[in-house]
Amino acid sequence: MKRIAILGSTGSIGTQALEVIQANPEHFHVEVLTAYSNADLLIQQARIFKPNAIAICDTAKLEMLKDALAGEDVKVYGGQESIVQLMSMDSIDLVLTAMVGFAGLEPTLEAIRNKKNIALANKETLVVAGDLVTKLAMENKVSIYPVDSEHSAIFQCLAGEMHNPIEKIILTASGGPFRGKKEGNWKKSPNQKR
Amino acid sequence: MEKITKSEALKHPNWTMGAKITIDSSTLMNKGLEMIEAKWLFDLQPSEIEVIVHPQSIIHSIVQFRDGSMKAQMGLPDMKLPIQYAMGYPHRLPSDFPRFDFMNFPQLSFEAADEETFRCLGLARMAMEKGGNLPCIMNAANEVAVAAFLRDEVGFLQMAEIIEETMQRVSFIKSPSLDDYRSGDAEARSISAELIRKAAIKI
Numbered sequence: 001m002k003r004i005a006i007l008g009s010t011g012s013i014g015t016q017a018l019e020v021i022q023a024n025p026e027h028f029h030v031e032v033l034t035a036y037s038n039a040d041l042l043i044q045q046a047r048i049f050k051p052n053a054i055a056i057c058d059t060a061k062l063e064m065l066k067d068a069l070a071g072e073d074v075k076v077y078g079g080q081e082s083i084v085q086l087m088s089m090d091s092i093d094l095v096l097t098a099m100v101g102f103a104g105l106e107p108t109l110e111a112i113r114n115k116k117n118i119a120l121a122n123k124e125t126l127v128v129a130g131d132l133v134t135k136l137a138m139e140n141k142v143s144i145y146p147v148d149s150e151h152s153a154i155f156q157c158l159a160g161e162m163h164n165p166i167e168k169i170i171l172t173a174s175g176g177p178f179r180g181k182k183e184g185n186w187k188k189s190p191n192q193k194r
Numbered sequence: 195m196e197k198i199t200k201s202e203a204l205k206h207p208n209w210t211m212g213a214k215i216t217i218d219s220s221t222l223m224n225k226g227l228e229m230i231e232a233k234w235l236f237d238l239q240p241s242e243i244e245v246i247v248h249p250q251s252i253i254h255s256i257v258q259f260r261d262g263s264m265k266a267q268m269g270l271p272d273m274k275l276p277i278q279y280a281m282g283y284p285h286r287l288p289s290d291f292p293r294f295d296f297m298n299f300p301q302l303s304f305e306a307a308d309e310e311t312f313r314c315l316g317l318a319r320m321a322m323e324k325g326g327n328l329p330c331i332m333n334a335a336n337e338v339a340v341a342a343f344l345r346d347e348v349g350f351l352q353m354a355e356i357i358e359e360t361m362q363r364v365s366f367i368k369s370p371s372l373d374d375y376r377s378g379d380a381e382a383r384s385i386s387a388e389l390i391r392k393a394a395i396k397i
Contacts, residue, residue: 119280130234145280152276153254153267170256172248
């Protein structure tokens with residue numbers, strides 16, 4: 001049984017991770033859920049998955065969260081700092097970092113300092129400070145499992161290849177909705193004309 | 195392309211994702227961020243990381259070894275699969291996710307990425323090669339630019355301009371500390387917000 005903290009549980013990755021957990025109750029237990037500001041969904045999730053603790057970044061929503069969950073056996077916190085602090089809970093085995101952007105950096109670092117393995121869906125953490133994050137993970141013997149489909153693919157291809165150097169990797173891109181479009185008459189923005 | 199609206203940019207052909215990553219996918223910044231992510235995850239040199247466009251999103255990525263052999267991982271585009279693999283590792287847990295059928299995809303195609311049109315990809319490669327605090331600065335400017343695009347304050351092509359200009363303005367640090375990253379992020383955010391404010395007045 002892995003006890004999981006999901007940072008960003010109300011987002012796209014977070015909600016899909018909860019579906020996976022719901023389908024595999026014998027393997028996973030939800031220990032912590034955190035969200036940026038979607039209090040309504042976080043309340044629903046707390047009632048269904050009965051985590052030990054939840055936190056919301058947007059402190060304006062904290063009272064509403066506490067009122068709604070007054071009858072439940074769950075600790076409720078507010079603010080980015082509380083999310084960072086929750087990462088030292090002994091009862092967490094794996095932290096799924098599924099929040100958006102730079103905000104993922106501090107809680108991820110704190111989770112690694114506390115020797116929690118990371119399922120990394122917040123790529124910005126590595127983009128911003130990949131050197132510090134990977135060094136800290138090495139020092140704390142923490143594994144970082146990629147969640148991005150491309151990196152998961154590479155990670156899966158590397159199974160059994162530990163001693164074989166990589167010549168190169170090829171990341172596939174869908175090209176997005178504007179694949180094949182051309183810039184055409186590029187318009188300089190005002191700030192570039194100065 | 196400058197007339198592209200957010201509702202068009204939010205329609206990804208294959209994947210259902212959050213708003214920020216969907217816009218990043220439409221500018222190819224997402225692939226740029228992924229190159230940098232891959233560099234750190236797999237301890238690679240920038241020259242060992244390539245990007246190829248594969249519109250069907252069936253092959254999720256490829257590794258080539260020193261004997262020339264390539265391994266690719268494939269499947270239908272469904273984020274639940276990599277989420278489950280990361281959470282269940284090292285075990286593959288059973289799933290009832292839809293299975294891939296070759297007969298539904300008789301042709302898988304590949305083409306070069308257009309870095310000239312999608313300038314964010316080139317900016318990310320430059321940031322990856324130069325290293326230091328440049329990827330951090332680029333990321334901050336991108337977050338601000340995407341948020342502004344989602345608020346209809348800047349056009350589609352302006353996002354790359356804002357990011358590039360911000361990357362030029364914040365001072366470069368070769369070996370940043372955590373505090374350097376924090377202050378680089380903050381400085382880049384205020385510069386790109388300023389650029390957006392000026393751009394918005396002229397629209």
